[in-house]
Amino acid sequence: MLTSIVIKNYALIDHLDVSFTDGFTVITGETGAGKSILLGGLSLVLGKRADLSSLRVKEQKCIVESEFEIGKYKLQPFFNENDLDYESSTIIRREILPSGKSRAFVNDSPVTLAVLSQLGDRLIDVHSQHQTLQLADNDFQLKVIDALANNGERLADYNEKLINYRVTSSALEQLLDFQQNATKEHDYNSFLLKELEEASLTLGMQEELEAQYDLLNNSETIMELLSKGHQILNDEQMGALGTLTELKQVVSRLASFGSTYEALHDRVKSVFIEMDDISAELGLLQDKVTINPQLLEEVNTKLQLLYDLQKKHKVQDIGALLSIKEELETTVGKVENIEVDITEKENELAILRQELEAMSNILRSKRKSVIPELKQELEETLATLGMPNASFKIELSPADTFKRNGKDDLSFLFSANKGTAFGELKKVASGGELSRIMLTIKSILAKYEQLPTMMFDEIDTGVSGEISNRMGDIMADMSNSMQIFSITHLPQVASKGDHHFKVYKEDHENITNTKMKPLSQEERVVELAEMLGGKALSDSAIAHAKQLLN
Template identity: 65%
Template sequence: MLSTLTISNYALIDSLEVDFNKGFTVITGETGAGKSILLGGLSLVLGKRADLSSLRVKDQKCIIEGTFKIDTYGLQNFFEENDLDYEDSTVIRREILPSGKSRAFVNDTPVTLGVLSVLGENLIDIHSQHQTMQLTENDFQLKLVDALANNQKRLAEYRKGLKIFRKAQKELQELVEVQSTAIKEQDYNTFMLEELEKAPLKEGIVELLEEEYEQLNNVELIMEQLSKGDQLFNDEQIGVLPLVTEMRQSFSKLIDFGVHYKDLYERVQSVLIELDDVNAELQRLQDGVEANPNQLEQVNGKLQLLYDLLKKHNASDVSELIEIKNKLADKVFETAGLDEKIASKTKEIQEMEAVLKKQAIAIREKRNAVIPQLKKKLESDLNSLGMPSASFQISLNDTENFNTTGMDELSFLFTANKGGNYGELKKVASGGELSRIMLVIKALLAKYEKLPTIMFDEIDTGVSGEISNRMADIMKEMSADLQVFSITHLPQVASKGNHHFKVYKTEGAERTMTNLKELTTEERVVELAHMLGGKDLSDSALAHAKQLLN
């Protein structure tokens, strides 16, 4: 509920602070006194856009602040989702700067107008002529039916499933698009993969092949040098091995003459062992070297293939080619497995669809069950509001589409006249009729839903005294469960309020100001008498005013 409203430097309001209570609050005042200004200021707190025309004094900022008691509104999740500090008594402040910029705060945390607007919808429902048109919208009409049908939990479960269903549909569409693209690229990717799979791709392969190529390409030179080495090692006259062997034999005769000779002998022995090993390796290499043009051609072919692939794929080494090959393999595999994925996702969606249909049918059955009750209640309440021939035709039509409200289209037809033609509310109901219909609907909703504070802006315009009495009674009954405001010109309505505020103007030497004050019982009598009889107070008007106030 709205507990405090503070306004400064806004339109004709210099400075205003007023406290409100629960129950039924009425606001009266002469035409032009500033009731619309009050509503305008409140709308800014609820997220309406502002401009410089809002500033009373153009070089000072305008501040409008509302304090709301929200402990029963269940808004903790909203505050958490928007990173706001939750307080049972929440303060919303709106500032309009002389530069034209606007700022909004919730419990001193800056917020966007979007966040403020959503929060505002959960705090106050301002009923105006524009808001009355909401009555003609199918979703709002279904909301009324669902309130009576107690469908809130069923709809919440259905919408939760619908969200998952739509996500799955999107995923299926993406799979189909991926498959379509993949099919177009499949032949190309397969060709590229096969080409890479034929190549000898492994780390260091290029270096190994280049080394083998150099050996095969220079086999004559290698054989010539190895043969020369063999001769130098083993020639009987000048061969290294025979000479070192002879040297070892000579030094063996000296080993008994001292440790130095023995060391020299052992060193020659070590050299001979190493030379024997080198000679053995030389023999092995000689045995393995031979001219092989076919092998040379094969090695050259492999190298050229690798060089071409590196250039084709703009890769710096074989490891990059291996990575490219693996990615292509994944793509080809994914394409091959897409049919299975699409089939699985399609089956999943079909199962979800069956569950959603079952839920939607349960919602529809509950709706159909309460429609006769709703029709009877609306017609009865409108009869008491001076519309004795008001009649509704309310029915549900099945659809094949999953909407957030189910699988139903609601036909909500109306006629105000006996024997009249039924039509859509927006086409056949007058503004006054729509206002009365909205009033009885809001009263009905208040019994089934936790509604925010409601402010009726001259909902009683153009109705007679007796009907206005009944409208006041309805608003009074609603205020037992929620805070209700009514801006009214009718004394019958004003007299029913638990609290009565008057909007009035005062004129100073240089400017006119709008003010708001709560009336005492005596002041209420005078205000009602003025509303009944005009500026001149008569005894009969005062007596009638006291009678209205009991």
């Protein structure tokens, strides 16, 4: 429910601050007084595009701020989805800067125009003679039928199932695409995987093979060097061990001449022991060295395979080859198991399709059951609105695909006169007829679901007094369950309002301002009388105005 609006520096409005309550509010004023300006300002907080030319004073920013009571609208999920602070009394502010930039805020949180527009659609439904295209939309027509059929929960369950169906269908398409593309490469990927598997790759194997290759490739040189070292130590004439043996004997004799020589003896003895141990080690290593051309060839072959694989896959080490091997195992495994996965998805999709078919059939059955009631109510109400021969032909048939609101094709045809063919609403109904049809449909909807605030903008233009009186009754009746605004030129409609505001112009210092004020009972009598007979108030106009109000 709209509870207030403040407009600053917009078109002919310098500063406007108005509060509203629930029920039926009528807004009147002379042509050109600025009723459309009021709607234009309101449209800014509903997410419509801003126009820099709408600034009253170009050097100052324009501000439009509205407060809404939204406790009944179940908008908490919307606020959560858009990361907005939820307040039952929500304030929306829109600013247009002199630079042309526009800013929007919901409860002081900045929002995009897209979010503001989505929220605005949930708060106010502005309806005029030029905004009746919605009538020709099958989704809207089905919404009316579903409201009568109480299909709300069924549609919610259906939509949840439809989401699962579409997700599963998409997953199946991806599997089929993968199968089609992967099969072409499957043989090559299998060959690459087999190559890597036969290489028996392990971390560190390359380093081990390279070390083994170095030993085998240089075995003769190693053996020669070990032999020469052993010979240096053990040569009978010039061997180091023989020389150390003689030195040990010399210092052994010196050891008896004091501690200094005894320490020297110990050092020589230690060197002799170390050299003797080295000699033994050289002999052992020499015995272990083998010259094995066959083993050298095997190691070289293994290394060359590793180098070739690394070059082929454009990597530098065994770890990278192992990673590629894992990826190939996954890819090859998917292709080999894809038939099983596809069969599972197809079965899952078949079950969901059956469930959706059953849910669609129930929706269709419920819809068909209320179509006669809707047709009768539409035709009876329109008869009271000056369309006694209005007739509808509403038919449902199964569609080929699952849609967002079921699996139905809807034919919603209209004829305004006897003997004329039925046709689509937008093609055979005039603007005035469309307005009355929309008013009738919205009044029916209001009985079955919580609608947002509704603002009717001069939809009664061009209709007679008696018809406008009935239109006023319908709007007044709707206001029992929702907030209704009507911008009108007709006193018959204006008299039905619980609250009456007047939009007027006021000149001050050669500057025109659009203003708006609530009317007292006495002021309403004068306003209605002027709407009936002009500025020159007559006794009959005053009497007629009082009669309308009573």
